[in-house]
Amino acid sequence: MNNKEENIEKFPKFMEWGIITKENFKSIIDIPLKRWDPLSTVEIKTKSFGLRKNKRYSGHFSYLSPIRASRPISIKEKSEKIDCSKKIHHIEDVFGTITEGKKMYDDKGEIIRDGKTIIITEDEKRRDNPFSFIPHKIEKIPDDCKAITLINRFPSMARVVDDEVMNEIQNNIPLNSKVSIGINLITISRHFYPALCLNNIPEDILAGIFSSMKAAILYSVEEAINRDYYDILVMPFFNIGRKVGGSQPRIHSQVYLDLNGDGHGSRLGGYLKAFKEMKTCHLCVTDHEDSRVVLKTEFWTFYATGSPIRNYHLRFYPHEHVRRFSNLKINQIIDLSRSLKIIFKALDDLGVESNRNIIFNCCPYGYDADFHLFGDIIPHEIIGGAEMADDMRVARKLPEENARELRNIINLDVS
Ligand SMILES: [Zn+2]
16 A cells, blocks of 8 residues: 555646656556457568567557546537637636636636647747646747647556556566557647637638647657657547547647657558558559549648548548658648638538548658658548448448539539
8 A cells, every 4th residue: 555645635646647656656546557368469570671670560559548437528418509600718728827828716716727748849849848747838829929838637558657557567567568658749720710610710820730740749759769669650630529538628639649669550550561562552542533623722632531431421632652641841831721711611501510530641750751741631420330340440421422513512612
């Protein structure tokens, strides 16, 4: 039994911002774990996927993070009805205390939000070190800033762990598990814009979010390499709406940087293998039979994927053969922001479910793999049944038909 004084509130609390210290560590049961499924996991043998310093796997894994259950969920069912035409501050927005540099009190004068954070980038400017142990209150963010990138206060992976505690954990952890180490970034707009109205967010703000994410990824990867981490998986994504995991009403994106250096999930594994076996890059040569193309701009193509995992599942890719989100240049970022707004408006006009995920599929750092960055836009849909257990989906409509509907709306809008 530990003799820690449970009644004294420690700061930061266990696992806030992914911080584990002698002071806040209580029990091995709460440690975030990464666990591979032995029935769907194989060892990676190829030389091109990583540095091979230790055993690496491809297959299904889960991040287990008991502490995640305690994070604040700010969107309630009723508040999803947000008037997109107004730039209003939202009462349930937890990020306001951070951007305004103020604490928030309840009616009785008790602090409910302390405004503390670890800020990695302010627009593209570097601020706190991505491995910082010290959350703090920041000065009010300047009004002309577009977006800031923070360490997620309620992450699914540990980011920094005291050496002493790490030794204790390693000796007591369940077999076939490992402490899940990584950085969870969250990028928010400086001013409040509702997450569910992506097509109403100014283009330069959306571009600001992408630029701040990119700068924070580069800073985090650089610092991680300095600390001897290698084979770093980087997963940028948006969860837009509560039904797809977005717990906050303000527009925000996230990035998972997995620092476990032990391989990649089966979906990314499939992409890496497919690109490896292509004689020429499919995305560089294909025209998607034209009938599935939804929007083609100077820098990007959006199309309805031929084998959707949900109805209206769209894919998009930059015309330049780049491997990672962090390779994108400013003109590609601006064009992407403009295009995403057009696509989201068309989906809204068609009445497609407004809860959507945007996922960027990137080549991990340290991998010598030929890969072409691409993204997925996946509207929420309830699925159950046998699809959950297998890598197959049943879509109700032909992607060609989805693409035709979206093209018609986009053409009407621009003419
Ligand atoms: Zn390519």
